[in-house]
Amino acid sequence: MAIVVAKFGGTSVGTGERIQKAAKSVVNEYMQGNKVIVVVSAINKTTDESIKLVQDSMGKLVTEKQLAGILSMGEMQSVRIMAATIESLGVKAEYIDPFSEKWPVITDSNYLEAKIDKEKTEEKVLTYIEKLLDQGIIPVVCGFLGRDLDGNVTTLGRGGSDVSAFLLGQCIGADEVVIVTDVKGVMSTDPRKLNTARKLDKITVEEMIDLANYGAQVLHPNALRYKDPSIKAKIISFEYGDLRVQGTDIIGPAYPEEDVITITKLDEQLAVLAVVGEDLMNKPGILSSITERVNEHNLTIYGISTGESSITLFFKYDDALKAHEILHDLVINGDMLSSISLGQKIAMVSLVSHEFIDTPGIISNITKPLHEENINIVELSSSQTSVVIFVDWEDGERAYNLVKETLE
Known part of the structure; x- marks a missing residue:
């Protein structure tokens, strides 16, 4: 007998027909001898409509608790x-909301971005939810919501219903968490933009987090903090009305519940190589010409940036010497570039955190201590989840230690 947590998103319960289809899929799973916990989001657009009503009626006068x-x-x-x-x-089914004695998700009193008390939540799950399952009753639990120790309703922030599903699954030791949504699974790209998009049979937690951070809205990365590696997880479409249908399996362990910033310094010396030319941004194919030449000689580029009249590349020092010669041929035998320069020895410090995307001022926090210590940043590149700093080689160790001390 397996324990399955089935979470239904707002679109999945957006009409009476869809609610009935969802209920039938739960009952079919139950009839196969499995125990089922249901997590439900607000019916499609209900939350957005509530927010608009609040904004129109009282605006910023509303308190977080209200x-x-x-x-x-x-x-x-x-x-x-x-x-x-x-x-x-x-x-038999029983709905469970934050006013119920059996409510499981306990949080602090940060009403709109509540932090979960994992220990107390697990205690409630094992005391009440497990007992309902043993009695043959299907618990239907509000997603997105929590309750603080004073009995006040809290919310779990973005991706809250997905968080609820994975959290309950982890606390009760479920066999599977099924996220039922309005897509067939995770797609190779947005099918609304390319009709050649195809469904992926599986995706890792890390890949799922990166997709979410760059705009994919299938599953919020906060939920994957509670993805237990021993528990199966998948995303399926509500259209099938069947929790057994194949969707996209999410594999691998959760990423840390608390933010972890990974800071590393490359042990090897790099060197900076700059190629210059007029109006490079408006010369199609210039980047591919450079990278193709480099690739033909199996040289790895550690960083690349483009400007109006220059392209800067970072290689391991010995590779930079080879790249200098290779790309010089491109300069003298073509008409798009005018010159190439081999610069100083460089150190590279990398920082990675899935919280960077939600941390205003993170670049300033990283660069401020370097500025205060008169460490020159030769180049800086960033993405939603990482920041890479290039400094003079002799400043590398000091830069690494300063950034580490500041962020930790």
Whole structure:
């Protein structure tokens, strides 16, 4: 007998027909001898409509506590309808909202971005939710919501319903977490933009986080903090009305529940190579010409940046000497570049964190201590989850230690 946590997103319960289809898929799973915990989001657009009503009626005068209570209404409606629909199909169900004695998700009192008390939540899950399962009752739990120690309703922030599903799955030791949404699974790209998009059979947690950080809205990375590696997880479409349908499996362990910043310094010396020319940004194919030449000689580029009249590349020092010769041929035998320069020895410090995307001022926090110590930054590149700093080689160790001390 397996324990399955099935989470239904707002679109999946957006109409009466979809609610019935969702309920039937839960009952079918139950009839196969499995225990099922249902997590439900607010019915499609309910939360957005509530936020607009609040903005139109009182604007910024609403308190966080009041707003959390208002936002909770959508989920509290959903669980009641879902539980009643399951019971109409002949199986016992019980809705559980933050006002229920059996409510499991305990948090601090940060009403709109509540932090989960994992220990107390697990205790509640094993005391109440497990007991309901043993009695043959399907618990239908509000997603997105929590309750603080004073009994106030809190919300879990973005991706809150997905967080609820993975959290409950981890606390009860579920066999599988199924995220039911409006897509067939994780796609190779947005099918609304390219009709050649195809469904992926599996994706790692790390890949899923990176996709989410760059705009994919299938699953919020916060939820993957609670993805236990021993628990199967998948994303499927509500259209099939079947929790057994193949979607996209999410494989691998969770990423840390607390933010972890990985800071590393490359042990080897790099060197900077700059090629210059007029109006390079408006010369199609210039980058591919450079990288193709470098690739033909199996040289690795550690960093690259483009400017109006220059392209800067970073190589291991010995490789830079080879690249200098290779790219000089491109300069003298073509008409797009005018000169190439081999610069100083460089150290590279890399920082990686999935929290960077939500941390205003992170670049300033990293560069300020270097500025105060008169360390010149030769080049800096950043993405949603990483920052890479290039400094003079003799400043490398000092830069690494300063950044490490500041961020840790």
